[in-house]
Amino acid sequence: MEQKRREFLKASGLLAGGIALSPLSSYGFNSNVDDTIKVALIGCGGRGTGAAAQALSTKQNVKIVAMADAFRDRLETSYKSLTSKKYKDANGKTVDGTTKVDVPDSRKFVGFEAYKDAMALADVVILATPPGFRPYHFEEAVKQGKQVFMEKPVATDAPGIRKVLEVAEIAKKKKLNVVTGLQRHYQPNYREAIKRIEDGALGDIVGGQVYWISGGVWVKDRLPSMTEMEYQMRNWYYFNWLCGDHIVEQHVHNIDVANWVKGGYPVTIQGTGGREVRDDKKYGEIFDHHCLDLVYADGTTISSQCRHYEGTYSRVDEAFVGTKGRIDSFANNNTVLKDYKGKEIYKHDSKGDGNPYQIEHDELFDAIAKGEYKFADAERTAKSTMTAIMGRMATYSGKQVKWDEALNSDISLFPDKLAWDAMPKVLPDENGYYPVPVPGKTRAV
Secondary structure, rough: OOOHHHHHHHOOEEEHHHHHHHHHHOOOOOOOOOEEEEEEEEOHHHHHHHHHHHHHOOOOOOOEEEEEEEHHHHHHHHHHHHHOOEEEEOOOOOOEHHHHEEEOHHHEEEEOOHHHEEEEEEEEEEEOOOOOHHHHHHHHHHHHHOEEOOOOOOOHHHHHHHHHHHHHHHHHHHOOOEEEHHHHHHHHHHHHHHHHOOOOOOEEEEEEEEEEEEEOOOOOOOOOOHHHHHHHHHHHHHHHOOOHHHHOOOOOOHHHHHHHHHHHHHHEEEEEOOOHHHHHHHOOOOOOOOEEEOOOOOEEEEEEEEEEEHHHHHOOEEEEEEEEEEOOHHHHHHHEEEOOOOOEEEEEEOOOOOOOOHHHHHHHHHHHOOOOOOOOOOHHHHHHHHHHHHHHHHHHHHOOHHHHHHOOOOOOOOOOOOOOOOOOOOOOOOOOOOOOOOOOOOOOO
């Protein structure tokens, strides 16, 4: 097993001539005595903290050895949360979090460039900052030869997507495992049902609906001490350079399922959207609803809805119709394929399925421990993220948007400079309101 791991690391570009080129050797990753897999957490918010806890809950000997975030307080909150939990060690024994999280102050890195130093100390990196940073963090992780878990979405604009696609090819050549946070690909009911759809159980898929309609998420207050950069970073969900709008940040899950079932990506998208309810200045620049027609190469249209309205009907789910049958829901593992006479073609038994957020880490770290190259999620996730960005382009502009035009767009949302006193590209007016896209006037691509 240890020889296989060494061969795997060598193929990944981490070993040459028997001498480690990365810090893996100093941490004993290749030692017969110490099989610890060292992890760096990049982005210490709620999702990053959750992903780190899931990595520590795998069966492998995993330790968090470095943490990085733009904000010291967020890093320390994450550290406190992770060290206060109980975990199982590689032998199944319950241990305190302090034995699994070995991050002294010297390995807590803060600031916009902190990710580079943290990555240098690890075998595996967890990328969980706001998604606008993802292309640059992914690029550095692959440059350093790290195995990667990165949250979805993987960019917020077309230039970012192109960078992720380029880096994904390098990761493949280096045989670096890359798992992404579109966890439905690791959820048993989705895996089993869609495998049968791909095998023709429902015939040709000729329509469907995908939804993320809910009451919305948190808002962070502006404090007098905050610069504009800090305010947008703290309230990142409402600024497109960081979040991409909720169609990108959340609805990418459901859009990805549509792409998965169709086995491709839309050739055109058109739709409508706006700010009907969440129109206060605290909601930044994003819309509160988007409705789309995703049109695929065979002419099939999948309808897409996402919205943030409190006190309304909620649904986070997908449904599809084929020439032989249909599936009306994946929700709560109530997953049934039926023909048009009502006969069950397949019904998923959810007993023992497990948590998909945990499964994706279980499978990733199992492969790493065995020295196997199994996962290359980045390209698929980048293209589903691009689909969501394309949807935003359509609703913001009111235009029909074509795939190639969208992917080649030169609209860059990312700031020209990252510093606490630097200015993002979108700024408030004298009353604190941000410019909001106007269909018919806003540029599409």
